Amino acid sequence: MNPFVFDIWLHVGREGRCFSYQDGKNLDIDLGDVVTVRLKGQPMQGLVVKKKKNIIFSKENLNTISLNNVETLVQKAAIKKEWREWLEEIAHKLYVSDFQMLKTALPPGWLGRSKLSNRSKKLWWVKLSNNDGKISSRQSELKTNLLLNGGGKWQKDLEAEGFSSVLIRNFISSGCGEREKRSALFKSLDDEESNEKKRFEMEDPQPLTLEQKLAKEKYESLSNGSALLLWGITGSGKTEVYLQITALELSAGRHCLILTPEIGLVPQLVDRFRKRFGLNVFEYHSNCSNKEKIETWKRSLDTKTPSVFIGTRSAVFLPLSNLGLIVLDEEHDSSYKQESPMPCYHARDLAIHRAEKFGAKVILGTATPSLNVWKNIKPNGNVVVAKLNQRVLNRKLPTVSVVDMRAELANGNRSLISRYLKKQLLNIKESGNQAIILVPRRGYSSFLSCRSCGEVVQCPHCDVALTVHRSKEGNQWLRCHWCDFRSRITDKCGECGSNAFKPFGTGTQRVMDHLERELEGMSLLRFDRDTTRGRDGHRLLLERFADGDADILVGTQMLAKGMDLPKVTLAVVLAADGLLYRPDLMATEETLQLFMQLAGRAGRGEQPGKVVVQTYCPDHPVILHLIDGRYEEFLKQEERIRKEAAMVPYSRACLLRFSGESLELTSKGAFHVSSKIRNICSAKDWKVVGPAPSLVERVAGKSRWQLLMYGPESSQIPIPYGTELWKDLPKGVSLSIDPDPLQL
Numbered sequence: 001m002n003p004f005v006f007d008i009w010l011h012v013g014r015e016g017r018c019f020s021y022q023d024g025k026n027l028d029i030d031l032g033d034v035v036t037v038r039l040k041g042q043p044m045q046g047l048v049v050k051k052k053k054n055i056i057f058s059k060e061n062l063n064t065i066s067l068n069n070v071e072t073l074v075q076k077a078a079i080k081k082e083w084r085e086w087l088e089e090i091a092h093k094l095y096v097s098d099f100q101m102l103k104t105a106l107p108p109g110w111l112g113r114s115k116l117s118n119r120s121k122k123l124w125w126v127k128l129s130n131n132d133g134k135i136s137s138r139q140s141e142l143k144t145n146l147l148l149n150g151g152g153k154w155q156k157d158l159e160a161e162g163f164s165s166v167l168i169r170n171f172i173s174s175g176c177g178e179r180e181k182r183s184a185l186f187k188s189l190d191d192e193e194s195n196e197k198k199r200f201e202m203e204d205p206q207p208l209t210l211e212q213k214l215a216k217e218k219y220e221s222l223s224n225g226s227a228l229l230l231w232g233i234t235g236s237g238k239t240e241v242y243l244q245i246t247a248l249e250l251s252a253g254r255h256c257l258i259l260t261p262e263i264g265l266v267p268q269l270v271d272r273f274r275k276r277f278g279l280n281v282f283e284y285h286s287n288c289s290n291k292e293k294i295e296t297w298k299r300s301l302d303t304k305t306p307s308v309f310i311g312t313r314s315a316v317f318l319p320l321s322n323l324g325l326i327v328l329d330e331e332h333d334s335s336y337k338q339e340s341p342m343p344c345y346h347a348r349d350l351a352i353h354r355a356e357k358f359g360a361k362v363i364l365g366t367a368t369p370s371l372n373v374w375k376n377i378k379p380n381g382n383v384v385v386a387k388l389n390q391r392v393l394n395r396k397l398p399t400v401s402v403v404d405m406r407a408e409l410a411n412g413n414r415s416l417i418s419r420y421l422k423k424q425l426l427n428i429k430e431s432g433n434q435a436i437i438l439v440p441r442r443g444y445s446s447f448l449s450c451r452s453c454g455e456v457v458q459c460p461h462c463d464v465a466l467t468v469h470r471s472k473e474g475n476q477w478l479r480c481h482w483c484d485f486r487s488r489i490t491d492k493c494g495e496c497g498s499n500a501f502k503p504f505g506t507g508t509q510r511v512m513d514h515l516e517r518e519l520e521g522m523s524l525l526r527f528d529r530d531t532t533r534g535r536d537g538h539r540l541l542l543e544r545f546a547d548g549d550a551d552i553l554v555g556t557q558m559l560a561k562g563m564d565l566p567k568v569t570l571a572v573v574l575a576a577d578g579l580l581y582r583p584d585l586m587a588t589e590e591t592l593q594l595f596m597q598l599a600g601r602a603g604r605g606e607q608p609g610k611v612v613v614q615t616y617c618p619d620h621p622v623i624l625h626l627i628d629g630r631y632e633e634f635l636k637q638e639e640r641i642r643k644e645a646a647m648v649p650y651s652r653a654c655l656l657r658f659s660g661e662s663l664e665l666t667s668k669g670a671f672h673v674s675s676k677i678r679n680i681c682s683a684k685d686w687k688v689v690g691p692a693p694s695l696v697e698r699v700a701g702k703s704r705w706q707l708l709m710y711g712p713e714s715s716q717i718p719i720p721y722g723t724e725l726w727k728d729l730p731k732g733v734s735l736s737i738d739p740d741p742l743q744l
Helices: 079-096 099-106 135-147 155-160 165-171 191-196 210-221 239-252 264-275 290-302 312-317 346-356 403-411 419-433 507-518 538-546 585-599 621-628 631-644 663-683
Strands: 010-012 015-017 034-037 072-075 117-127 152-154 175-186 229-232 255-260 281-284 308-311 322-328 360-364 385-388 399-403 434-438 447-451 466-470 476-479 484-488 499-502 524-527 553-556 568-573 609-616 651-661 687-699 702-711 735-737
Touching: 010 165, 010 524, 015 210, 079 099, 079 346, 117 135, 117 155, 135 175, 152 155, 155 165, 165 175, 191 403, 210 229, 210 239, 239 255, 239 264, 239 322, 239 360, 239 702, 255 312, 255 346, 264 281, 264 308, 264 499, 264 538, 264 663, 281 290, 290 466, 312 346, 312 507, 322 346, 346 360, 360 524, 399 419, 399 621, 419 434, 419 568, 419 609, 434 585, 499 609, 507 524, 507 553, 568 585, 585 609, 585 621, 585 631, 609 621, 651 663, 651 687, 663 702
Parallel strands: 229 360, 229 385, 255 308, 255 322, 281 308, 322 360, 399 609, 434 553, 434 568, 524 553, 568 609
Antiparallel strands: 010 015, 034 072, 117 152, 117 175, 447 499, 466 476, 476 484, 651 702, 651 735, 687 702
């Protein structure tokens, strides 16, 4: 009989225990099979089962209960034996149980789910009414949108296009619109493919430059399980190399997995790959619904047709047999690291480990390699490097201009933008080109302060200042970007009673308002988390910009990553100093990477590009390296500094994070664990720093403490696996282990 796994998990402490029995024999259990069984009414660790139900187990052996014969196999295993073994290896490295690792890998809703089918669901339908009321300019845009769609549209689609639910409600309240609940039929991916076919015209491979050909040849010469660093300046054609290498793997009958750090980059990659390979290209990320994720998972498990799967870091777990290629585009990006909740993994490490175990190959693509990868280039490590030093069609790299904002201030200019930048932006309009502007924060202002006593309005649940947000209509509110607490702006200061409040700092909304006043006649769009919600929010907004709906795109850091917008000739860093002086070991490396990536968005078409950086510190090393473009020289300098100080990645670190409702109990738990591991660490030449409060000590009402460990670069982390560190923690205190953290 084929092995089955019953779908229940009985928790005993932190570990799970499973029980299986059939016809008096223990079953050989594999993970993920779902079966229907009839259970006799017997206790299972205090649980009495008295009726037929579906149960999920996740491990072999242990104890038994009496079961009648298996009735039906509902679904094949969600993951095969070799992938289960791989997950168990990873679980041990990341200090989580096998079941916790399995739960992380599987798509949400897989365990214990009911059979999925096409089904009807009630959603809000927004339509125009016969009345004409007085409406704002933004509500007028909403009205036009509805008119262009026959007078009605799903509210979820309107929100995905940037129209907030508040705006829609106000539009309806004005009498210009109505809404009603309607049934929406959710179709499978297969049902939608006929519509997708209309979107894409297939394209032929592009001619490769000499550098691209050499990179492709280096990949072909790699042994299975190896990694290639594709180090190409922005605009050098890394994506075309991915496409042509993907074609090689597909023709050999192997699947390809393409990872990208941000959801915002997925739409462009999916479009590029579908134009080349048709509809055998699938996406997997958090903007997909649970149903879509499960269907993609099933497809990756069952399909025999060589296919391409594109997604963010969680896609590294897709159970693809016969996997030939894993690409990590923008490998340097910190978004590949999962920090919370456990397991705290890095998708790059898992991709390399998976390739080594199953004989696939890895491409690490970037214009600005991380120090972790750069130090492992042969002959010092086992990473092969291929460089692309020229842009496609020999287009020039953008020139960099630095504006010293101290001089602007001395000359009486207190504006957010310098006179030089204003001139450049106005030239954009005249030439018919476009600009992108990077702002470190979303929202209107970084914080709200009382000018009488200096009090900053804080989140009541977190040790951070509330950010000011403002709607198009001028309504303002406060919002916490850590716990999402929101409140109205009060008239008086809670400390001194003054009403002299003033917003400080610059967010995307404030920049938008300022530019609309300064640059009359120019149109702007905002690109951040607040304006790109929904499944296709990123794609729709970028399509609007690419189609010429705006002259300037204002956005946060997601603006700098991987986007190809040919009409963009000007890239701007508005307030560089907020990023340069973060209290973070990786601040200089990550900031230079961000600035160079942003610079690479300019001049990708026929027109040359230009970069403008506004700063109060024009002599900062990051700014100087951005001007000269010598990124490898920066890496060499950074290497010397880190080696001398024995800092990551020339040592190894592990961060233990504690969280609890009570400050006293949380600190007590941290000191208790510290006393447990100090002697073990000392014996293994590891050092323990702390425990101490975290940089942001309180989040969502919980106290946060941390314990930092660091030791020799190639050594194992000297803490016990299993429940040892958890078993004596005070009630209500949680512990999270983050091996090789990026944020210390």
